[in-house]
Amino acid sequence: MVIHWVLVVRYELMKRFGYYITESSEHNAEYHPYFIKSKYPELIEKFNIPLDEYPRRCENQIEEWEEMRDELVKNEELKHERTHEYASYIMEAMETGKPYKIGGNVLNTGLIENLPQKAVVEVPCLVDRSGISPCQVGELPEQLAALNRTNINVHLMTIKAALEKKKEYIYQAALLDPHTASELSIDDTINLCDDLIEAHGDWLPEYK
Template sequence: MAKITFLGAGSTVFAKNVLGDCMLIPDIDFEFALFDIDPERLKDSENMLTNLKKTTGSSVQIRAYSDRKEALRGAKYVINAIQVGGYDPCTITDFEVPKKYGLRQTIADTLGIGGLFRSLRTIPVVLDFAKDMQEVCPDALFLNYTNPMATITGAMIRYGGIQTVGLCHSVQVCADHLLKSLNMDTSNLQWKIAGINHMAWLLEITQDGKDLYPEIKRRAREKQKEKHDDMVRFELMERFGYYVTESSEHNAEYHPYFIKSRYPELIEKFNIPLDEYIRRCINQIDRWNDMRDEVVHNHNLTHERTHEYGSHIIEAIETNHPFKIGGNVLNTGRLISNLPEKAVVEVPCLVDRSGISPTYVGDLPEQLAALNRTNINTQLLTIEAAVTGDRDKVYQAALLDPHTASELSIDDIVKLCDDLIEAHGHWLPQFHSKIGTRGRIG
């Protein structure tokens, strides 16, 4: 019986998706080991999965743990879906403190000043997971769903010594989403995607052997004449030649071109939803309060397998039936040859009983690699900052962030970092006993 440990199991809806998918894998027995620091949310997920077990007829064993190390002991797969600091206070802090400097954000969970500080809070926690795993399940596969994807996955591989793959939602839905938005047929597609998480590129898309890009670009230009939700991505495709996997609200803050206090008209022009993640969090909290009983206490709860990669990876390893994913892995051996080896890249991977085998991509078109490198610069320095506790690395990561650097001066970026370290308080203890060359002790 393969043991699957779910860290952050209080994310009840996501646990339903990923572990519910695993219940639908035929002819394999699993133990689900659930762990969360919130005992009430943990109990909710245990109840939900128990109900789902009955309706699916699954033979899975379900157990909630109050001891993380015991939850991990003997695990073959570890699923990570934590959020350190939550919406209140940490996400609010990541938005509100930068606003005092005139720096606005949309999502703030991957790059930008918000993504940087989310990494600084999260990396030490996942490296603690790695220490436990080295002791009680050193050969387990760590399936990371937590953002910032590239920094957490990179830290786990390089400093945690744990075999890790980062899993996102954007790769598998990219081509269908694009074509549906342009009223194009989605049957018989073949596509290739590679780059970095949230900034991977649809390098090829064909239908019955025909290149669809000329028609995609023609329709996209027409659609840009009216407001819609994908204007940033269509603009990037127009200027750089390729469609990017992650949403426009995300990509608006990964580049220096779209959110600019000097040009407020760009917000309207590209339909950019500032503070979008704050609204989503509030809506999600309200929606959960409305639906909680229906999910947690519903004895007739049902589930259909989702597009999440997690269960397909586990099934491929357990059955040796190969499956292809878009996975986030270290760029070892230069899978993408014009990106750094220390970077985490998102590339096609083959999964079977031997594990996860990334495929070689070669060079990206140079303009795409250049855009990726602007984000990788900050990612690599953020990992260094989190691992070393070096406050200067925090400043340097922020100074190289494309959006932050396009809006603020050097001195203001340093002051902003100091203010965020102070505001986050005990969430960033590694930086409060140290001072950078241009900063102050928090």
């Protein structure tokens, strides 16, 4: 069986955990502690992980956005065509009552029973004049819920840090990150956080 290079990490996770993975291989390599490892540099080539993919993509996108802006501003014969993007269909459903189904990101509130209530989850949603109504999913297979929880823990602590402005919670969020924890010691992780906070300067408020 030949696996396309962009699917290698996703396929490995599917093989080991038993279910299809929708997230990209690049992101999955970052989220999990199995693929980008200083002790096993050969995994980068084995799983074809493009470490520079997102900086490169961001640079390209910024350039494309600037070109698009110029094209739109200077185009006196601009026409609009509806695309597959959700936004216009959601607005239409809420204004006219014409039902529309989406995969939406919503507060969990028990929709996925074995994930934290405060987590944001992506579930099937029905949109109509009454708004966006998420559908009950039930429980995920336990191994998949466990994989999700490892990152949800980080998300919840990051939110707590942002709301309460406590540097201690930034440290704890980083210490809970599965990829970081697989590579760095506690002291290294805290020092890394301090370096990042200092480097970002005015972008971050002062944390106590």
